[in-house]
Amino acid sequence: MSILTLSNVFQETQYQAVTLANFEKFSQIQRLPEELIKDIRVVGSVLPFKTNTYVINRLIDWSNVPDDPIFTLTFPRRGMLTPEHYLRMEKLIDSGADPRLLRQTADEIRLSLNPHPDGQMRHNLPVHRGQKIRGMQHKYHETILFFPSQGQTCHAYCTFCFRWAQFVGIEGLKFATQEAQLLKSYLLEHPEITDVLFTGGDPMVIKTEILAAYFNVLLDKELPRLRTIRIGTKALTYWPQRFVTDSDAKGLLALFEKTAASGKQLAVMAHFNHYVELSTPEARAAIRAIRKTGAQILTQSPVMKHINDKASVWARMWRRQYRLGCIPYYMFVARDTGAQRYFEVPLARAWEIFRKAYSKVSGVARTVRGPSMSATPGKVQVLGVTQAGQETVFALNFIQARNPDWVGRPFFAKFDPQAVWLDDLKPAFGDKEFFYQKELDELLAADRAHVPPVPIDNRF
Ligand SMILES: *Cc1c(COP(=O)(O)O)cnc(C)c1O
Numbered sequence: 262m263s264i265l266t267l268s269n270v271f272q273e274t275q276y277q278a279v280t281l282a283n284f285e286k287f288s289q290i291q292r293l294p295e296e297l298i299k300d301i302r303v304v305g306s307v308l309p310f311k312t313n314t315y316v317i318n319r320l321i322d323w324s325n326v327p328d329d330p331i332f333t334l335t336f337p338r339r340g341m342l343t344p345e346h347y348l349r350m351e352k353l354i355d356s357g358a359d360p361r362l363l364r365q366t367a368d369e370i371r372l373s374l375n376p377h378p379d380g381q382m383r384h385n386l387p388v389h390r391g392q393k394i395r396g397m398q399h400k401y402h403e404t405i406l407f408f409p410s411q412g413q414t415c416h417a418y419c420t421f422c423f424r425w426a427q428f429v430g431i432e433g434l435k436f437a438t439q440e441a442q443l444l445k446s447y448l449l450e451h452p453e454i455t456d457v458l459f460t461g462g463d464p465m466v467i468k469t470e471i472l473a474a475y476f477n478v479l480l481d482k483e484l485p486r487l488r489t490i491r492i493g494t495k496a497l498t499y500w501p502q503r504f505v506t507d508s509d510a511k512g513l514l515a516l517f518e519k520t521a522a523s524g525k526q527l528a529v530m531a532h533f534n535h536y537v538e539l540s541t542p543e544a545r546a547a548i549r550a551i552r553k554t555g556a557q558i559l560t561q562s563p564v565m566k567h568i569n570d571k572a573s574v575w576a577r578m579w580r581r582q583y584r585l586g587c588i589p590y591y592m593f594v595a596r597d598t599g600a601q602r603y604f605e606v607p608l609a610r611a612w613e614i615f616r617k618a619y620s621k622v623s624g625v626a627r628t629v630r631g632p633s634m635s636a637t638p639g640k641v642q643v644l645g646v647t648q649a650g651q652e653t654v655f656a657l658n659f660i661q662a663r664n665p666d667w668v669g670r671p672f673f674a675k676f677d678p679q680a681v682w683l684d685d686l687k688p689a690f691g692d693k694e695f696f697y698q699k700e701l702d703e704l705l706a707a708d709r710a711h712v713p714p715v716p717i718d719n720r721f
């Protein structure tokens with residue numbers, strides 16, 4: 262189908278953001294009960310709120326609101342703030358407080374919500390010629406995360422997102438870099454890196470022309486050890502038109518094709534939370550278009566209460582992904598930031614969901630791993646709950662680790678049905694600490710020694 266005919270088929274080809282400034286003018290919102298509208302106003306003034314007309318017209322089932330998973334995914338809800346925080350903001354808004362005071366209070370609340378879990382701001386920043394560099398994170402040997410500065414937003418925001426600190430404009434909290442050359446010189450000094458993962462925000466908000474400038478540096482013949490360029494994105498859900506009908510969609514696909522043809526792999530790390538996101542002709546056309554360029558699509562999602570905490574949702578999502586040519590890759594545990602309380606699923610429950618869904622799909626979709634916590638020492642997978650002698654334990658395993666030698670060595674924690682994160686777990690069998698703890702402390706201390714006395718992120 263040509264782009265012209267697709268524009269006739271697709272109802273939403275012109276991107277339009279829906280934010281606090283305009284959401285009340287949409288008919289779907291006008292039909293909501295007043296208290297839900299107020300919750301959006303109050304909670305949306307603390308957590309970043311942005312959605313768009315594709316999401317509200319094509320993905321949300323408004324007859325199922327407020328329980329609809331995609332509504333919950335992009336619209337702020339009362340339960341996402343603590344009652345105290347909610348009341349504090351509500352009072353200010355109701356009293357018509359000065360916008361400066363509103364912003365200041367919202368910032369205070371945000372800072373109390375652990376905007377950078379696991380020391381993301383402090384650790385993992387690469388050191389290059391004696392200086393920490395912003396806009397990159399190098400935690401696992403093979404893969405470097407790159408945050409292009411033009412990609413620090415998304416076509417819509419997820420209410421659970423741990424990246425939200427970058428969006429709301431708190432000064433000094435933003436990672437970014439425009440320096441593709443700096444990335445290249447870092448790669449030249451680190452031959453162990455095989456993968457660059459573009460992340461954000463959503464790098465797919467970046468115009469093709471600018472993306473091409475980054476890609477061209479990476480496709481350079483001087484970087485033969487770089488094998489894979491990955492792009493972490495939720496655009497297949499929030500704006501699939503990016504790959505199909507947008508004015509620079511064609512150029513983007515050509516860039517993907519050129520990358521694949523260069524001998525490096527291009528992997529689109531697509532973020533999908535629910536099978537509904539894969540149901541529209543727009544999303545399907547985008548997946549087809551990307552696959553045609555020779556790029557792979559791997560999928561990942563956290564498991565979250567109110568959105569996808571059912572095995573049947575995951576089994577259906579993985580099957581659908583496989584059928585459309587995507588490779589199920591990771592199931593994550595929601596991390597300890599922002600509105601985590603609202604979304605959290607205990608580890609034991611996450612494992613049950615994973616196990617049940619995994620057992621219901623054919624082997625070709627069992628490429629997925631999880632449930633996995635991206636915690637300070639690494640990506641820790643909950644292998645399951647089991648009995649060891651008299652003790653009930655969690656069996657755990659590193660999928661990725663700060664020290665590669667920790668990977669693939671099962672270890673055990675006391676079973677705790679309420680535990681939601683690695684920090685909640687205690688070693689089993691009366692051990693004082695997990696096997697990696699001493700080395701981890703040493704690694705973190707060495708890392709800290711590099712931190713300059715002034716905030717490293719003061720550029721923003
Ligand atoms: C998840 C992650 C990666 C990529 O890990 P893979 O297992 O290779 O997909 C890289 N860096 C960081 C910091 C991560 O959290």
Ligand code: SF4
Pocket residue numbers: 414415417418419422423424425461462463494495532
């Ligand atoms: S698309 Fe990704 S970065 Fe953007 S809000 Fe959602 S989870 Fe966060």
